[in-house]
Structures are given as structure tokens and as C-alpha cells.
Amino acid sequence: MDDRQFRTAMGKFTTGVTVIATEVEGEGVHGMTANAFMSVSLDPKLVVISVREQARILSKLQESKIFSVNILANDQQEVSMIFAGQLKDKQVEFDHLDGKPVIPGAIAQIACEVSAEYVEGDHTLFIGKVTDIHLEDKEPLIFYSGKYRSLEEEKIVTV
Template sequence: MDDRQFRTAMGKFATGVTVIATEVEGDIHGMTANAFMSVSLDPKLVVVSIGEKAKILNKIKESKIFTVNILAADQQELSMIFAGQLKEHKEVVFERLDGKPVLAGAVAQVACEVSAEHVEGDHTLFIGRVTDIHLEDKEPLVFYSGKYRSLVAEQPVTI
């Protein structure tokens, strides 16, 4: 199989869209990612997968903290900003959760301290110990087959 076939197959898994953020010496750094999952309930752990070429990789290694911001359906522009898809500079305002930078309006904000890191292939997996969570009652931004999507609620069937 070639790289394109592998990427296409992986794109058939519908995911939420996140922005991973960290802070080093007062500067906030962020990256759009969909490689995120929960690992453990006790202790509460999550994992993010960061490519070796990503600028944020060494920032997380240095700071030992990160946040996962699960984007809401109305936050596609933020996803595009942190994916480097928008050419014009847009100012992004961050809030704080447990002293860590988070995006206002996200469906979920998850603050983490790095508990372990594992290099696998061309990515580093950061295991994060969750230190705080903030939730909003919103619809998530969804990514499937290379496109942004939104959820559509099923209509009840009446007989």
C-alpha cells in the first residue's frame, strides 16, 4: 500500500477536531489535531500524537504541559488557523484552565501535565495526566474524509 492509500483509509474514521495548546516562557503555541483519545479513567489520562516535523513538538517537551480543546461546530476557523490553512494573521484569545491556555467556546477543554512520552514511527505520543476539565453544551466540529462536517440529530420515527 502507498502513503496516499493509507491516508485515505485513516480519513474514513470520523473524528472530532482539537487544538492542542501549550505555553513556553509566556508564548502560547497551538496545533490542530485529530489524533487524540482517552487512555485511562483511573488515573485520568489522555494521549495526543504529534508529528516529528510539528513546531509544537519541542514546545510540549519543554513545557511538560498541554491542553486539548475539542472544537465546537462554530469553530472551524480556529481549526484552520492552527492547521496553517489561513494565510492572513488572526488574533486568537486564550483563556486559562488550571493555569494552562485554552480556547473559549470549545465543547471541552482538557488541561494536562505530561506523564510520559513515547516515540513511535514519525510521531511522539504524549500521555497527559488530566488536571482539570471544562465542558460546554454545544455540537462538535467533525472531520471525515478530508472535510469538515457537523452532526445531524436523528429525527424520531412516528408511527
């Protein structure tokens, strides 16, 4: 199998869209769009993110030891594109949750402290201990097969 076939197969897994953000003192906030995120444990509350070795945010995460996972709402495609490097002339203002930078309007803002990191292949996995969460009641932005999508409400027919 070649790299393209592998990427295409992985793109068949429907995911939400997140922006991972961190803040380094004196350097400001850094972020990246990611769909490689999952929950790991309820007790203690842990999540994992996966960061490519060439990503600029990698060294920032290793230095700051904090991050947030911002699960984007269906009206935040532009935010995703900014942090994916597709829109270069726009910026995003950040709020803070438990001292970590978060994106206003995200359906979930998850503040984390790095508890461990593991290098696997061409990525580093960061395990984050969740320190706080803020939720919004909105629909998620979804990514499938290389395209942004949104959920459509199921129509329930009563007889």
C-alpha cells in the first residue's frame, strides 16, 4: 500500500474538528487544526493528541506543558482553516480557561496539562490531564473524506 491509499483509508473515518492551542510565555498563543484526538481515561480524566514531528507547535507544547483541545462548532470552518494554514491573513482572538488559551464559541473547550509524551513513528503523542472543561450547546464541525461536513437532524416520523 502507498501513502496516498493509507491517507484515503484514514479519511474514511468521520471525525470532529479540533484546534489544539498552547501558550508560551513571551511568545503568545500557538495553535493547529487536528482531528487526531481522543479520550483516554475517566479516572483520572485524560485525553491524547497526536502532533506531527514537523509541526511548529511541537516544541511549544514541549516547552509550555499545557494545551487546550477546542472542538469546533459547525460555524467555525474558517477557524479550522486558519490553524490549518489555509487562511494566512486572518487571526483568532483567544479566551482562557484555567490559564490555557481557548477558542470562543467552540462546542467544547478542554484545558489540559501534559502528563506524558511518547514518540511513535513520525508523531508525538501527548497525554493531557484535564483540568477544566467548558461546553456550548451547538452542532459540531465534521470532517470526512477530505471535506468539511455538518450533521443533519434526523427526521422522526410518528405514526
